[in-house]
Amino acid sequence: MTTPDDPQLVFDKDGVRLTVEDAVATVTLTNPAKRNAQSPALWRALTEAGRSLPGSVRIVVLRGEGKSFSAGLDRQAFTPEGFDGEPSFLDMARGSDADLDAVIAEYQEAFTWWRRSDLVSIAAVQGHAIGAGFQLALACDLRVVAEDVQFAMRETSLGLVPDLTGTHPLVSLVGYARALEICATGRFVHAEEAERIGLANIAVPADELDAAVRDLSAALLAAPRDAVVETKALLQGAAGRSYEEQRVAERAAQARRLRDLAGLGD
Numbered sequence: 533m534t535t536p537d538d539p540q541l542v543f544d545k546d547g548v549r550l551t552v553e554d555a556v557a558t559v560t561l562t563n564p565a566k567r568n569a570q571s572p573a574l575w576r577a578l579t580e581a582g583r584s585l586p587g588s589v590r591i592v593v594l595r596g597e598g599k600s601f602s603a604g605l606d607r608q609a610f611t612p613e614g615f616d617g618e619p620s621f622l623d624m625a626r627g628s629d630a631d632l633d634a635v636i637a638e639y640q641e642a643f644t645w646w647r648r649s650d651l652v653s654i655a656a657v658q659g660h661a662i663g664a665g666f667q668l669a670l671a672c673d674l675r676v677v678a679e680d681v682q683f684a685m686r687e688t689s690l691g692l693v694p695d696l697t698g699t700h701p702l703v704s705l706v707g708y709a710r711a712l713e714i715c716a717t718g719r720f721v722h723a724e725e726a727e728r729i730g731l732a733n734i735a736v737p738a739d740e741l742d743a744a745v746r747d748l749s750a751a752l753l754a755a756p757r758d759a760v761v762e763t764k765a766l767l768q769g770a771a772g773r774s775y776e777e778q779r780v781a782e783r784a785a786q787a788r789r790l791r792d793l794a795g796l797g798d
Contacts, residue, residue: 542584548577555590556749564598569606570664572618575642578668582645590757591749592646594672595656602665604686636695643671643697649765652752656745657681658738667698670705673764675731676745678738683721683731685714704771705730762789 539551539558547563559581561568585592596602606615614620624635646653655669658678663686669675685702687694694702694715703711706729714721726732736744752760762785770778791797 543577543580546573546577547571548574548581550581550584552586552589555588555753556593557585557589557591558593558595561594561596561602564596564600566606567598567600567603567660568596568665569603570668571606571609571615572639573615575639578642579645582648585651590651590760591752592651592653592672593656593745593749594646594653594668595745596658596665598659600659600665601655601657601661601681602668603660604663604665610690640695640697643667646671647673647768649768650761652760652764654745654748656741657683657732658741660684662686663694664696667694667696670698670701671696674733674748675726676734676736676741676748677723677726677732678741679723679735680738681723681726681732681735683714683726684718686718688716689718758792759789 539553542550542552542557544550544562547561547568549560549562551558551560559578561574563569563574608615609621612620612622614623619635624632627635652674653672655672655675657669657675659680660682661669662682662684666683666685669683685694685698699711699715702714706714710729721729721731723732723735727735734744734748766778766781766785769781773781788797
């Protein structure tokens with residue numbers, strides 16, 4: 533069994549470290565010198581992190597080392613040379629529509645697995661969470677933020693759009709009008725507003741961030757795993773169902789739980 537001081541290291545590369553302690557995995561962005569700026573290599577490492585999780589994991593915590601969670605895309609992506617061994621974004625733009633779509637879809641994979649129904653993901657966010665950093669925080673189910681947090685969607689200021697899966701959860705959390713205003717202006721959203729409008733579940737002083745995440749993780753782990761999995765699936769599908777369809781889904785889920793509790797499951 534691991535301890536908080538001795539978690540199991542699963543891998544550590546390209547600015548991403550994955551450790552596991554019993555039912556809790558921690559994915560850490562490990563380039564504080566660049567404020568955890570993101571690159572295609574980091575995105576591939578995040579995708580690998582999701583694929584490497586042991587089946588025993590129920591909670592995934594995402595955090596960034598240093599003063600900032602993630603300051604967004606590394607601006608080197610916009611230079612003619614790009615990153616070593618990677619096509620520059622300028623080169624990508626010269627490709628076919630199909631090739632460009634495939635590359636962006638690959639990048640998006642780093643942001644999609646956090647909402648798997650068998651996991652609950654928590655972003656622990658301090659300092660800057662800008663652009664791709666904001667979208668990475670939005671990829672998680674829950675967000676616990678420090679009082680110094682600064683969310684901003686800056687893509688439009690660069691002549692781009694948010695394309696790393698952040699638009700859907702943002703609209704779901706704050707509504708269309710506020711999401712449009714946040715994205716189109718690129719302004720900062722601070723902790724008090726983030727908690728008030730639903731971007732953050734909890735806002736705490738910076739020195740209490742880790743403790744707040746531990747407390748939330750423990751509370752989530754207190755319920756039986758199958759009940760949490762079924763409940764998450766119900767809530768995830770609710771927006772796409774009518775009231776009557778949701779009633780049917782609730783009955784089916786409850787029937788499965790009752791049968792399992794009675795020892796009559798498959």
